[in-house]
Amino acid sequence: MCTVPPYANSANHVNNILHFVIRYLPKVFARYGGADGFLFLQDHMILNYWNLLQADKEKLWITDKIAHSWVTIPLESNKEEWFVKQGAMVKQVVGSSPVHFQSKYKESMGEDKIVFCGSELFYVPRQFVEDFGDLVGLVGSLDLHHKIAVPMFFLAMDSPQNFDSEALAGTVFKTNLAANETFSSIYTAQSPAVFPVKVMNEIDFIKVIRLMSKGDPLLMELV
Structure with a gap:
């Protein structure tokens, strides 16, 4: 079961993690232009890097195979106001996106659900860095939570069947x-x-x- 973050309904809350992910990751990508990809870990996550040597570094990795980290949230008849508002913002971002982002996202999710993902651990390879930055720009000043924004980015960048889902599946x-x-x-x-x-x-x-x-x-x- 996915619970609403305790601060989600606070209009004055400044989401520091979202601020970092949305505003600064593309700048990090640009600064290290020669990198093959970028691995993001939140606090309290230990990476056993020796188990990732054979992972496909040309594909996206995220915790989509971990039940408590990646949760699909239906929007129809959802009584949680926070999820309804987040879903409306996702629809707005996707609707204003270039066709290739829209088609990939809608193929996976449609418009009647969103994904809530802790985004504690994910990897963006070089070939998707520009797409990630473009999606950050599309979010703009919207108060989209990082646990909604990051999975939306991934689903807009590529189909989940193309992720290297096994890379992090045993987390x-x-x-x-x-x-x-x-x-x-x-x-x-x-x-x-x-x-x-x-x-x-x-x-x-x-x-x-x-x-x-x-x-x-x-x-x-x-x-």
């Missing part, structure tokens, strides 16, 4: 840890990423490095 993803769980108990070096891993101090950092060293023994040189 350990928990919205909340149970009382008897810690990052040590959920971590596995065999997954591409683990969330959430909250490092609060030096002791936690050392624990994380030791856990990750099961996948990359050279990390032990850090501790």
Whole structure:
């Protein structure tokens, strides 16, 4: 079940993460023009990079195969005002987009639903960087939440069947840890990423490095 963010109904809220994603990622892309692609991680996400060496770096990656991260939200008869407003903004952006963005998005989603995705982890290859920037421009000053905007971008850039969905499919993803769980108990070096891993101090950092060293023994040189 997808819940509305606690700040979603606040008209005065400034969404810092959205501000970064929407306003600054294209500038980062432009600054590092020689990069093959760009991997975005939010706080508390640990990347087991050694498991991504064989992933297709020419394709988009996002957590579309992770049930609690990528959720389809129906708009018809939806009683959550926040989702209805976000859906209206998505429709506005898609409707004003060039035909190639419109057709890709509508083939996947139509107009009666949207995707809510935490966007904790995603990858944009070089060939889609310009498209990402164009979509940022189309959003403009709309108050579109990043958890709605990022999946909309991905669905407008390409069909999900063309994503390398398997790259991140094995991610350990928990919205909340149970009382008897810690990052040590959920971590596995065999997954591409683990969330959430909250490092609060030096002791936690050392624990994380030791856990990750099961996948990359050279990390032990850090501790």
